[in-house]
Amino acid sequence: MLPSYLTMAAILFCIGLYGALVKRNAVVVLLSVELMLNAVNLNLIVFSKYGVAPSLTGQVFSLFTITVAAAEAAVGVAILIALFRAKGTVNVDEYDEMRR
Template sequence: MHLLYPLTLSALLFGVGTYALLARRNAVLVLMGVELMLNAVNLDLVAFDVWLRDTLRSGQVFALFVITIAAAEVGVALAIVLAVFRLRATVAIDELTDLGEPDALAAERLTGVELAKGADVS
């Protein structure tokens, strides 16, 4: 098998995950994008491991470690999402703007959803 088959699939999967990370509003759907990106990296690790015939099986062992860390990450992230939902009754990540700059937020509220580019916010 040409090495490009798994590598290209992994690159495309990473792009799909990036899109989900930036475009989704629900925090759980953003997490799904992160999972897709982690899986793209895992495919690379396994492909390079088999290509190099590693006697230590580093790539596959690292893929297992990544899967473990992804499971831990999802557990903690869902706990955070549930805590946010309990406090704010929403998980829409573009509504959680308490740490944003007040001026920019006020300008954004005035102009609706579009960014206040060039507006006099000083």
């Protein structure tokens, strides 16, 4: 079962990567990053059951990842709201101060 779960996580990660690279809306980019983090969580939990030395450590680390992802989502949405107040758009193509 281990390769099936790992393939599932790889599919999820690649869909998230594609969404984060292609989508123009900043909220959707944040959602795609969450998708990639979820793929990593799935890998951690799969290896905590089907790894060479199964233990609960993988689940503990996935809890840590979930916490960091929640903090990341909160800070990301806050930055998005501040940027929207400053520029009046959520299109990531127009956030190009560093490029000009």
